[in-house]
Amino acid sequence: MKTKEYIRPKSLKPTQTHYCPGCTHGIIHRILAEVLDEMNLREKAVAVIGVGCSCFAERYFNFDCIDVAHGRAPAVATGVKRANPNLVTITYQGDGDMTAIGSAEALHAAIRGEKITSIMINNAIYGMTGGQMSPTTLIGQKTSTSPYGKKAEEAGYPVRFVETLALQEGVAYAARTAVNNIGNILKTKAAIKKALQAQIDGKGYSIVEILSTCPTNWGVSPKEALKWIEEKMIPVFPLGEFKEI
Ligand SMILES: Cc1ncc(C[n+]2csc(CCOP(=O)(O)OP(=O)(O)O)c2C)c(N)n1
Numbered sequence: 573m574k575t576k577e578y579i580r581p582k583s584l585k586p587t588q589t590h591y592c593p594g595c596t597h598g599i600i601h602r603i604l605a606e607v608l609d610e611m612n613l614r615e616k617a618v619a620v621i622g623v624g625c626s627c628f629a630e631r632y633f634n635f636d637c638i639d640v641a642h643g644r645a646p647a648v649a650t651g652v653k654r655a656n657p658n659l660v661t662i663t664y665q666g667d668g669d670m671t672a673i674g675s676a677e678a679l680h681a682a683i684r685g686e687k688i689t690s691i692m693i694n695n696a697i698y699g700m701t702g703g704q705m706s707p708t709t710l711i712g713q714k715t716s717t718s719p720y721g722k723k724a725e726e727a728g729y730p731v732r733f734v735e736t737l738a739l740q741e742g743v744a745y746a747a748r749t750a751v752n753n754i755g756n757i758l759k760t761k762a763a764i765k766k767a768l769q770a771q772i773d774g775k776g777y778s779i780v781e782i783l784s785t786c787p788t789n790w791g792v793s794p795k796e797a798l799k800w801i802e803e804k805m806i807p808v809f810p811l812g813e814f815k816e817i
């Protein structure tokens with residue numbers, strides 16, 4: 573029988589994470605760590621980490637990290653990159669962090685064509701604070717602040733943020749992927765590589781939005797959460813590359 577040895581990427585620390593069972597934040601951490609190792613970027617990388625369930629990511633990543641206030645990651649990343657253009661600067665943000673309080677910051681970083689890369693973890697909810705409605709919450713989805721289901725006439729439609737950013741001239745690469753199965757995990761890895769390469773080549777802003785689970789606040793099992801991405805999220809948030817220059 574063929575076996576594969578699990579080797580921890582150098583860009584991840586040998587420690588446990590605090591994420592709930594079935595949360596795919598951890599898978600995305602590993603993908604990013606593998607990419608940084610494979611592209612030999614560990615010593616050049618700076619992750620600017622937003623507020624949300626991933627706010628402790630600096631305990632797990634084995635490269636430089638900065639924790640910043642809610643929504644402000646693109647501004648801090650801009651400062652880091654402009655101060656030292658040789659660094660590879662990555663924002664790691666939830667959908668609440670990026671499309672609610674940080675929407676203006678992200679949009680303007682894209683408009684300015686900042687040579688930074690954003691990774692947005694879209695789990696259609698505010699995970700850390702107990703499952704409140706986010707701009708990405710689906711129509712009809714029950715959350716702690718929409719207990720009868722989100723209504724478009726009250727709260728608006730789920731925001732397709734990465735498509736909006738892709739329209740901006742300063743954007744070099746924009747994609748949406750998911751981590752609900754092996755094929756999509758591999759596509760996520762490829763998209764992160766392309767996004768970082770666009771930054772390294774000085775082409776402009778790059779973003780990968782990743783559909784991710786929150787079984788705890790969706791009220792489903794880890795296995796059902798993977799199905800939930802497939803059946804409920806992907807029809808609303810289509811996967812694909814929206815821009816590549
Ligand atoms: C200015 C500000 N407003 C609100 C909060 C409270 N807060 C902390 S995390 C969070 C939600 C984060 O959700 P998301 O970005 O989707 O990440 P997730 O936890 O789902 O990974 C909120 C509202 C805060 N810390 N600062």
Ligand code: SF4
Pocket residue numbers: 590591592594595596597625695699700785786787788789
């Ligand atoms: S609350 Fe949701 S996003 Fe946060 S760690 Fe748990 S499953 Fe993950």
